[in-house]
Amino acid sequence: MAEGRRYVDVVERRARLAVRHRLAGAARAVTPEEVAASLVALHGSDPATVHLAVAARLTDPARAVPETERALYEDRTLVRMHGMRHTVFVFPADLTAVVHASTGLAVAARERASLLRDMALAGAPDAAWLAEVEEATLAALARRGQATAAELAADEPRLRERFVHAAGKSYEGVHTVSTRLLRVLGVEGKVVRGRPLGSWTSSQFRWAPAPPHPELDVAGAQATLLRHWLRACGPATEADLKWWTGWTLREVRRALAAIGAEEVLLDEGTGYVGAGDAEPVTGPGAPWAALLPALDPTAMAWQRRDWYLDPVLRPLLFDRSGNVGPTVWWNGRVVGGWAQRADGEIVWRIPEEGVRREAAAEVAAEAERLRGRLGATRITPRFRTPLERELTA
Known part of the structure; x- marks a missing residue:
């Protein structure tokens, strides 16, 4: 062990995960705001993930959908917006300025430059024209409060203008100004996603200032x-840290120094905790199981995952782009996967026989609770993974 650095083993890391990610029974939260604050960010690329991730961590999971919708669309204590790695997340409202400045500005500059470049190559109108359209679009959105791209195009018809992207290449496509411009305005922090057009599982969103x-x-x-x-x-x-934030290594190291982060020793080398957070953390005490949705923020929080995910399971639980599917957890590690069949049944698989015997009762109980929460709602992950497909076949 390196002098001056405390060794944090896998057992303690899993204990921290259980308590701080509110997965063990005694650590569960009362509100979606508490869940989001504990996790910093909820993945929002798949709309169902937000609600299911909250439900898995609430003392009363039956309240997850109405309470999350309240927080997102009525109280606005949670905000769905672009964040790290150009990905859509749900953040506590008091972190939106932090996320925008820390990760959004650099992405926004690249996105706007890319849009202007693509439009110029296609012979579309110039930056001055786009600025006029943008101003009119934001004014229309302010008047409406929330609106779809089609509704905004009714107010500002120039949003319907089309241009060819990547002409002559294998990925050539026709883009509308509305699609690209609203995306740019999103990463620039000028608009956010509002209430969906359908239910809480819908991926068609209105836009809001x-x-x-x-x-x-x-x-x-x-x-x-x-x-x-x-x-x-x-x-x-x-x-x-570099993977989760999308920052350069220089930016990561500058931020670590700024907050006085403390070094600890992990199995994979040097790790970091916040100032004053290097002391041992007590685990939840009782065994616990959880069924977490695709893209859950716990499963996606770290780049190096061997301490909670057996590498043998990776090909089953991840798609080719690195998106995780629904996972079964037992005492701080991923042990299998689950899926919902067309009739609503929650099916799961734990490949390791010893773990399957040990965890079966708790996992089965969690599956039944999940089925009860979903009721008539059917969930299909946006990014399908091999085990999820196999379980629903």
Whole structure:
């Protein structure tokens, strides 16, 4: 062991995960806001993930859907917006300015430049024209409060303009100004996704004006975000931090220094926790099981996952792009996967026989609770994985 660094073993890391990610029974939360604050961010690429991730962590999971919709669309205490790695997440409202400054600004600059470049190559109107359309679009959205792209195009017809992207290449396609511009405005923090057109599983969203927030210093915002994330997910390696944030290694190291992060020793090398957080963490005590949805923030929180995910399971539980499917957890590690069949039945598989025998009763109980929560709702992950497909075949 390196001098001055405490060794944090796999058992303790799993104990931290169980308690801080509110997965063990005694650690569960009362509100979606508490869940989001504990995790920093909920993956929002698949709309169902947000509600199912909250439900798995609430003392009363039956309240997950109405309470999450309240937080997202009525109280606006949670906000769905672009964040790390150009991905859509749901964040606590008080972190939106931090996320925008720490991760959004650089992505936004690239997105706007890409749109202008693609339009120029296609012979579409110039930046001045686009600026006019943008101003009119934001004004229309402010008048409506929330609107679909089609509704905004009724107010600003130039949003319907089309241009060819990547002409002559294998991925050539026709883009509308509305699709690309609203995406740019999203990563620039000017608009956010509002209430979906259908149920809570719908991926068709209205757009809404972004809540006002102060413009923060980039380095300060990065330090703040990292402090929150290490509290939720530390210890973590530099590779984990770089992957999760999408920052450069230089930015990661600058933020670690700014918050006075402490080094610990992990099986894979040097890890980091927040200042004052290097002391041992007591586990939940009782065994626990959880059925987490595809893209759950716990399963996707770290780049290096061997301490909670057997590499043998990776080909079954991840798609080719690295998106995780529905997972079965037992005492702080992924042990299998689950799926919902067309008749609503929740089916699961744990390949390792010894673990299957040990965890069967708890996992079966969680599956039954999940079926009860879903009722007549049917869930198909946006990114299908081999085991999920096999279980539903």
